[in-house]
Amino acid sequence: MDEITFRSDTVLSDVHLYTPNQRRLMVRLNGMGQPVFLSQFKLLWDRDSQTDSGAEGSDHTEGTPPAGTVCSHVGASLQAGADTTTPEGLAAQLDEDGDLDVVRRPRAASASEPPGPPRDKVHPMILTQEEDDILEDEAPENSPYNVIKIEHTMATPLEDVGKQVWRGALLLADYILFQRDLFQGRTVLELGAGTGLASIIAATVAQTVYCTDVGTDLLAMCQRNIALNSHLLASGGGVVKVKELDWLRDNLCTDPEAPFSWSEEDISHLYGNTTILLAAEVFYDDDLTDAVFKTLSRLAHKLKNACTAILSVEKRLNFTLRHLDVTCEAYDHFRAWLRRLEGLAGGRLRFAVEPVDASFPQLLVYERIQQLELWKIFVEPVTEPIVSVDTASRLFS
Numbered sequence: 001m002d003e004i005t006f007r008s009d010t011v012l013s014d015v016h017l018y019t020p021n022q023r024r025l026m027v028r029l030n031g032m033g034q035p036v037f038l039s040q041f042k043l044l045w046d047r048d049s050q051t052d053s054g055a056e057g058s059d060h061t062e063g064t065p066p067a068g069t070v071c072s073h074v075g076a077s078l079q080a081g082a083d084t085t086t087p088e089g090l091a092a093q094l095d096e097d098g099d100l101d102v103v104r105r106p107r108a109a110s111a112s113e114p115p116g117p118p119r120d121k122v123h124p125m126i127l128t129q130e131e132d133d134i135l136e137d138e139a140p141e142n143s144p145y146n147v148i149k150i151e152h153t154m155a156t157p158l159e160d161v162g163k164q165v166w167r168g169a170l171l172l173a174d175y176i177l178f179q180r181d182l183f184q185g186r187t188v189l190e191l192g193a194g195t196g197l198a199s200i201i202a203a204t205v206a207q208t209v210y211c212t213d214v215g216t217d218l219l220a221m222c223q224r225n226i227a228l229n230s231h232l233l234a235s236g237g238g239v240v241k242v243k244e245l246d247w248l249r250d251n252l253c254t255d256p257e258a259p260f261s262w263s264e265e266d267i268s269h270l271y272g273n274t275t276i277l278l279a280a281e282v283f284y285d286d287d288l289t290d291a292v293f294k295t296l297s298r299l300a301h302k303l304k305n306a307c308t309a310i311l312s313v314e315k316r317l318n319f320t321l322r323h324l325d326v327t328c329e330a331y332d333h334f335r336a337w338l339r340r341l342e343g344l345a346g347g348r349l350r351f352a353v354e355p356v357d358a359s360f361p362q363l364l365v366y367e368r369i370q371q372l373e374l375w376k377i378f379v380e381p382v383t384e385p386i387v388s389v390d391t392a393s394r395l396f397s
Helices: 015-019 073-080 157-161 169-176 199-200 214-228 228-232 263-272 288-302 329-342 389-394
Strands: 025-029 035-042 147-151 185-189 208-213 239-244 273-279 307-314 318-320 325-327 349-356 373-381
Touching: 015 239, 025 208, 035 288, 147 214, 157 185, 157 214, 169 273, 169 307, 169 373, 185 199, 185 263, 185 288, 199 208, 199 214, 199 273, 199 325, 208 214, 214 228, 273 288, 288 307, 288 329, 288 349, 325 329, 329 349
Parallel strands: 185 208, 185 273, 208 239, 273 307
Antiparallel strands: 025 035, 035 147, 307 373, 318 325, 349 373
């Protein structure tokens, strides 16, 4: 089968699957006793010029490759030894049958590679859960501006997948970096932020980002990742606020005793200024998909401004006994909701849906497969609604 097949018990993070040569450091155990790893992602951007450096003639800082250039640790190793030639290597070599004899070149050691065991093996070091310091000599403020650090788990139960890094979040982060002007100075709300990667990227240009999810342990991981990447947010002045937002509840949590609750000031600012909503890889379960779209509608009715929702989804294939075939039921349910929004008539909001061409430059290193998609939902107020707000709201029940 040419397509990638995912099952309901798939637990390996895409970070683990598609960067197998990256050495990772296990920094702690989370509240559930799962090992937490620290991964570094290289941003292929030019922070000084703030332009698409994939164009010819654009300048970029020393040591930072132009944006749009896909690089990897393996590729860097090969390039490091590209100039090393021998007299025998100047001509093609043939074996005794006359076939081309390709000699595998030994991997050259990179100067930036840390001394010690090979990178393709994980050598964990576990700190106590209460440990506050990161097991690195480099402070966040001294970190390079082309590196984002994310704490995440490698494997979790299905109900705890927010602690992994998925390709949909990386695709959404790519789009934010590509469309920086769209996010410049805006207030952004991310639903189901997981590790907070997309929220952190958005905050490099946005004014305020509300990074939301459920679960104290997961939200604490988001808060820790934001602290790890304060070097990316400092110059842009962006602020990331980690808050709890439960899609199964109609109201935001305002209990001052609850961690990550909302203040009245935050709620007023959220409804009065938000113009962009984000969601990545939250459409893998039909019930959750229903809850996400109902939450989007509920929030859109409370926002004072027109808004744009940008959704990232991966079309996952599963073999089902009901169909005796490979199907994409979760994706089909997601698309059905998009058609439902477009078909809404009446109410005080109009929804327009369009796909996003995913051919924009790749500014993070990951495997951008064909099954990854981005969708935009434009939400605009209608001057004279045909039906009441209550009637329109019942269409989502």
